[in-house]
Amino acid sequence: MASADKARSPGGSDARRPRPPRAGSLVPYLYIAPFFLVFALFGLFPMVATAYVSLTDWSLLGTGPGRWIGADNYERLLHDPYMWNAARNTVSLFVLATVPQLVLALVIAQLLDWALRARTLISLGLLLPYFTSVAAVAIVFSVLFSRDFGLVNHLLDLVGAGPVDWPAGRLTSHLTVAAMVNWRWTGFNALIYFSAIRLIPRELYETAAIDGAGRWRQFWHVTLPMLRLALVFTAVLSTIGNIQLFTEPLLFSATQGNTTGGSGRQFQTLALYLYEEGFRSFDFGYASAIAWLLVLVTAVAALLSLALVLRIRSED
Amino acid sequence: MKSPGNGSRRRAGRNFRCAVAALFTGALIASCTSGPDDGGETELTIGLFGDFGYRELYAQYEKEHPGIRIVERVTAFDDHHTSLATHLATGRGANDIEAVETGYIGRFKSEPGKFVNFLDHGVGAQRDWWLPWKWDQSLSTDGKSQIGLGTDVGGLAMCYRTDMFEKAGLPTERDEVSALWPDWNAYFATGDRYTAGAPAGTRFFDGGATVFNAMIGQARTGYYDDDGNLVVKTNPVVRQSWDAVTQAIGKGQSARLTPLTNDWNNGFAESRFATIPCPSWMTAFIQDQAKSSAGKWDVATVPGGSGNWGGSFLTVPEQGDHIDEAVELARWLTAPEQQKAVFKENGNLPSQPALYKDPAITGLVKPFFNDAPVGRIFTESALKLQPQPQGPKSGEVMVAFTNGFNRVEAGTESPDAAWNSVIADIEHGER
Numbered sequence: 001m002a003s004a005d006k007a008r009s010p011g012g013s014d015a016r017r018p019r020p021p022r023a024g025s026l027v028p029y030l031y032i033a034p035f036f037l038v039f040a041l042f043g044l045f046p047m048v049a050t051a052y053v054s055l056t057d058w059s060l061l062g063t064g065p066g067r068w069i070g071a072d073n074y075e076r077l078l079h080d081p082y083m084w085n086a087a088r089n090t091v092s093l094f095v096l097a098t099v100p101q102l103v104l105a106l107v108i109a110q111l112l113d114w115a116l117r118a119r120t121l122i123s124l125g126l127l128l129p130y131f132t133s134v135a136a137v138a139i140v141f142s143v144l145f146s147r148d149f150g151l152v153n154h155l156l157d158l159v160g161a162g163p164v165d166w167p168a169g170r171l172t173s174h175l176t177v178a179a180m181v182n183w184r185w186t187g188f189n190a191l192i193y194f195s196a197i198r199l200i201p202r203e204l205y206e207t208a209a210i211d212g213a214g215r216w217r218q219f220w221h222v223t224l225p226m227l228r229l230a231l232v233f234t235a236v237l238s239t240i241g242n243i244q245l246f247t248e249p250l251l252f253s254a255t256q257g258n259t260t261g262g263s264g265r266q267f268q269t270l271a272l273y274l275y276e277e278g279f280r281s282f283d284f285g286y287a288s289a290i291a292w293l294l295v296l297v298t299a300v301a302a303l304l305s306l307a308l309v310l311r312i313r314s315e316d
Numbered sequence: 317m318k319s320p321g322n323g324s325r326r327r328a329g330r331n332f333r334c335a336v337a338a339l340f341t342g343a344l345i346a347s348c349t350s351g352p353d354d355g356g357e358t359e360l361t362i363g364l365f366g367d368f369g370y371r372e373l374y375a376q377y378e379k380e381h382p383g384i385r386i387v388e389r390v391t392a393f394d395d396h397h398t399s400l401a402t403h404l405a406t407g408r409g410a411n412d413i414e415a416v417e418t419g420y421i422g423r424f425k426s427e428p429g430k431f432v433n434f435l436d437h438g439v440g441a442q443r444d445w446w447l448p449w450k451w452d453q454s455l456s457t458d459g460k461s462q463i464g465l466g467t468d469v470g471g472l473a474m475c476y477r478t479d480m481f482e483k484a485g486l487p488t489e490r491d492e493v494s495a496l497w498p499d500w501n502a503y504f505a506t507g508d509r510y511t512a513g514a515p516a517g518t519r520f521f522d523g524g525a526t527v528f529n530a531m532i533g534q535a536r537t538g539y540y541d542d543d544g545n546l547v548v549k550t551n552p553v554v555r556q557s558w559d560a561v562t563q564a565i566g567k568g569q570s571a572r573l574t575p576l577t578n579d580w581n582n583g584f585a586e587s588r589f590a591t592i593p594c595p596s597w598m599t600a601f602i603q604d605q606a607k608s609s610a611g612k613w614d615v616a617t618v619p620g621g622s623g624n625w626g627g628s629f630l631t632v633p634e635q636g637d638h639i640d641e642a643v644e645l646a647r648w649l650t651a652p653e654q655q656k657a658v659f660k661e662n663g664n665l666p667s668q669p670a671l672y673k674d675p676a677i678t679g680l681v682k683p684f685f686n687d688a689p690v691g692r693i694f695t696e697s698a699l700k701l702q703p704q705p706q707g708p709k710s711g712e713v714m715v716a717f718t719n720g721f722n723r724v725e726a727g728t729e730s731p732d733a734a735w736n737s738v739i740a741d742i743e744h745g746e747r
Binding site: 061080147148149257258263279 | 393394398401402404405423424426427430572573574575576577578579582583586588712715718719720722723726727728729737744745
């Protein structure tokens with residue numbers, strides 16, 4: 001009964017919205033039940049189980065489920081220099097991979113809307129990197145940026161710059177890994193922005209033009225505020241994806257199956273460190289603690305980027 | 317040994333789990349109905365990571381053992397060992413027979429209870445079949461459990477480029493080259509001579525990690541002592557080898573390449589280095605990578621004379637339903653007769669010294685390597701190798717050192733700083 005009251009309470013908009021279900025009717029809940037069943041089985045249960053395992057000292061090769069050790073894993077985690085190293089790398093890669101990607105996508109979308117011909121063809125081209133598998137991208141980039149035989153170093157050599165050992169340095173390796181992510185996702189985001197821009201009523205631009213706004217001001221005062229939803233969507237999505245960056249740094253390690261993220265852990269992300277602890281050292285309890293830390297960091301980062309994007313509303 | 321009661325309880329538990337799983341998904345029912353009771357035919361699964369040369373042998377075995385059907389499942393190297401660990405942890409899902417590579421065997425034998433102890437099945441009487449160090453590698457530290465039966469070994473030699481040696485003013489004939497480096501000091505001294513007259517763009521060896529591993533492998537004690545303690549920090553051999561290799565790197569002897577990377581592969585084709593410590597399986601690899609340099613490669617003995625790199629074992633996880641049949645098949649596949657057949661099939665070097673007298677093996681020469689008698693060279697180095705204690709973290713210690721050499725070679729750390737961070741890395745894994 002309470003639920004029925006709640007359903008009616010925000011009312012006043014009955015004319016526009018479909019009627020809320022009659023009280024006591026179970027049918028709508030049955031319709032959505034399969035999702036929640038599947039979610040409980042494959043979403044909720046693993047999370048709860050991971051939380052439990054993170055409070056034990058379960059080794060994958062041990063003789064059974066581990067002993068209960070309370071918050072020991074988390075305490076160890078806070079004093080683990082490799083965790084802090086991975087956290088720093090994660091934040092750095094997150095910034096390097098998210099900001100250029102979204103800004104560039106926005107510029108491309110606006111350019112597409114303004115001037116370009118053959119939009120369909122270009123849109124298709126933009127989406128191509130997204131179709132490419134992460135593994136293929138990572139392998140191709142590793143070859144492009146290889147120290148001795150890479151195309152990038154070859155080009156640098158042509159203009160007289162010395163060869164760069166891309167994977168060896170912290171900044172250079174971060175730039176390379178971020179380049180993989182940016183290459184793959186910029187087009188995807190640009191298309192989302194572009195379709196959102198196409199939905200903006202043209203009158204708004206006309207009015208702005210009459211008021212004397214140039215293209216730059218139109219972009220700043222019409223396009224951006226009207227894209228708020230798309231911005232929120234892409235910002236949160238890429239935040240979640242980039243905080244959990246895994247395949248790119250794993251495959252960028254030249255040695256197959258090396259999980260340390262470079263010879264000095266210079267590009268090991270939290271997700272990669274989780275994998276190393278769980279599936280190289282087989283320390284399942286500790287890896288589960290890292291997993292929950294990762295959930296926390298992802299949630300905080302997603303909320304932060306949400307807050308950042310929502311600030312655009314205030315200029316609206 | 318298992319009591320029959322234990323077995324039936326396990327089966328009941330399995331049926332219950334299957335029923336629960338079926339309730340939830342409906343799709344798993346098919347996989348819950350196997351076993352000898354309902355088919356009359358026993359299916360044995362064998363999990364491998366590459367070509368073990370067994371396919372012909374399965375047919376023969378099935379013919380001689382009616383009612384047995386063998387299914388081979390091949391996955392990638394790292395995936396194979398990771399999923400084996402997962403299956404051992406969850407107590408189900410492992411194949412009846414699982415292959416384990418040398419780099420992982422120390423890790424798995426630290427949990428001998430998860431595997432069938434071959435000593436309980438009378439394999440102890442045949443221990444002399446295998447090279448002593450091969451037998452020891454899969455034997456638990458207390459010597460009471462033998463979890464793996466050796467398949468192949470790598471042996472170790474020193475592959476070198478005759479054309480590059482000639483340009484650098486070094487001898488090129490195989491025996492003279494072997495005489496250049498009775499030990500590793502002489503090897504690095506030869507490196508100085510090579511570097512002085514080296515063709516442009518070439519280095520003496522491929523990378524520090526390869527040479528270092530060959531040096532450590534020969535020592536009586538490596539990373540672990542006889543009681544299973546990690547002694548990387550205190551074993552003088554480890555530090556001395558580190559110093560010798562990093563000094564050679566400092567003098568420009570290293571092409572700064574890491575084994576099994578793209579750059580390393582290209583290094584063969586682009587002739588970036590003149591020597592490389594090579595096990596027998598690498599000869600096929602070099603032949604593939606460096607097609608243009610056929611006949612320019614040759615094989616000399618490795619400094620110190622002995623060594624091994626790679627090789628595998630067959631294990632039988634304790635969780636299986638057909639343990640007796642699996643043990644029998646694993647014993648058969650690793651018996652001398654079959655190891656010989658595998659050698660003929662794909663060239664994997666047997667792990668049993670009796671076969672090293674076989675003319676098919678001792679007489680093997682490779683035209684690509686200037687007709688080097690590789691069969692004799694590799695088996696000799698395997699025969700001379702002394703057993704060395706291995707522990708659960710041998711693989712990770714090796715990764716830590718490889719990373720350390722990479723840092724020295726990339727110039728991001730000095731040899732001393734890199735040594736300290738290697739030790740820190742290993743101690744971090746020890747907690």
